[in-house]
Amino acid sequence: MTRRSGPRLDARRLARSGAGAATGFRDRPPEGFIARDTNAEMRWDTATDLDYLVPGDRFFVRNHTTTPAIDPQTWRLSIYGDGLSGSPSPREPLSFSYHELRQMPSVDLTCAIECTGNGRGFFATQQGTPTTGTPWTLGAIGVARWRGVALGDLLQRAGLLSSAEEVMPVGLDAPYVDDGIDHGRVRRPLPIAKALDDVLVAYAMNGELLPPDSGFPARLVVPGWVGIASTKWLGSIEVSRQPLTSPWNTVFYRMTGGDYPPDSPPLTTLPVKSAFELAIGARLPARRPTVLHGRSWSGTARIRGVEVSADGGRHWTLARLSPPESPAAWTRWELAWTPPSPGVYELRARATDSGGVTQPDSVPYNSAGYHFWAVVRHPVTAVGG
Ligand SMILES: Nc1nc2c(c(=O)[nH]1)N[C@H]1C(S)=C(S)[C@@H](COP(=O)(O)O)O[C@H]1N2
Numbered sequence: 001m002t003r004r005s006g007p008r009l010d011a012r013r014l015a016r017s018g019a020g021a022a023t024g025f026r027d028r029p030p031e032g033f034i035a036r037d038t039n040a041e042m043r044w045d046t047a048t049d050l051d052y053l054v055p056g057d058r059f060f061v062r063n064h065t066t067t068p069a070i071d072p073q074t075w076r077l078s079i080y081g082d083g084l085s086g087s088p089s090p091r092e093p094l095s096f097s098y099h100e101l102r103q104m105p106s107v108d109l110t111c112a113i114e115c116t117g118n119g120r121g122f123f124a125t126q127q128g129t130p131t132t133g134t135p136w137t138l139g140a141i142g143v144a145r146w147r148g149v150a151l152g153d154l155l156q157r158a159g160l161l162s163s164a165e166e167v168m169p170v171g172l173d174a175p176y177v178d179d180g181i182d183h184g185r186v187r188r189p190l191p192i193a194k195a196l197d198d199v200l201v202a203y204a205m206n207g208e209l210l211p212p213d214s215g216f217p218a219r220l221v222v223p224g225w226v227g228i229a230s231t232k233w234l235g236s237i238e239v240s241r242q243p244l245t246s247p248w249n250t251v252f253y254r255m256t257g258g259d260y261p262p263d264s265p266p267l268t269t270l271p272v273k274s275a276f277e278l279a280i281g282a283r284l285p286a287r288r289p290t291v292l293h294g295r296s297w298s299g300t301a302r303i304r305g306v307e308v309s310a311d312g313g314r315h316w317t318l319a320r321l322s323p324p325e326s327p328a329a330w331t332r333w334e335l336a337w338t339p340p341s342p343g344v345y346e347l348r349a350r351a352t353d354s355g356g357v358t359q360p361d362s363v364p365y366n367s368a369g370y371h372f373w374a375v376v377r378h379p380v381t382a383v384g385g
């Protein structure tokens, strides 16, 4: 993390960002996305024209309901609970205005946000075991340079006690109702150790204000952890001396079904994955060299190596890695390949992180389809020649 002080973003961008205006994905060009209900995934075949960072208008969106319109002039971030000195109550919390937040010393952090269910669709298409949930392919990930205030700094300012155990960030979007059950506002407890380690209360993305769909005016960014931890449209944070619960750590985002025990713990870090910057079924010229591009990432370590196969996993070649720009983000790689004749080929990319963890050929089923990190089989067709 690089620390600087005196953050200054162009105030006119506030107006241009459309903050406070209507909601939806109007800032995201439809050709860059696959629409999925209230969500939208990045199309990997359009990633070739992206640099290392994904711009706000190309970043995937995962909304439990809809994007709220929030006026930064009246918005305040409330902090309360018995983990703070004086135990401020939810009715009389400490609070920070948008202006105050932006005046505080800031931190820049390049990191990925990835949905826990990214790749979920492959449980059905590759392993023959459909699951519940949005059938993402691999586009529910993005990398951006976030700027904000270290959550630890904010908590210290609020009078954090050493006996604090957990924090509960709450989003300002509408309560989440599913199957007739009102689960309340999106919120998920975070252990204090992670909160104090590297979590940001971010107000900027790639040098711009957060787009409304990405959490304007402020969101959490929780490096390496499941996307649900990175609360958008942050409204309040409870700080508690006791463990906290919400449906997002008791019901959702835990492994259930299959061979998992009934009390599997809440999911935390993200596994190792890889994607080609190509459409599934892409057409490539036969007998002419093509450079295959892709990206690999891991929630816990840097990427150490990526092997690519163009024959369904019989032979593997090491791809050339570009230097990783941030351990909490992705590593780009490439490999030249000449399809020897017209026909269908199955590409595979298999990454190993510096912890020695390699993507497996298959992953155990879980009923909500979390953490599909097996090697993805990616068919392409070589034509002509
Ligand atoms: N308030 C709120 N925060 C939220 C969500 C939400 O629906 N409401 N979705 C979560 C999930 S499941 C993911 S994967 C990430 C997605 O962030 P993005 O939409 O900016 O890509 O936001 C998380 N934060």
Ligand SMILES: [Mo]
Binding pocket: 062, 114, 115, 116, 117, 227, 228
């Ligand atoms: Mo997610």
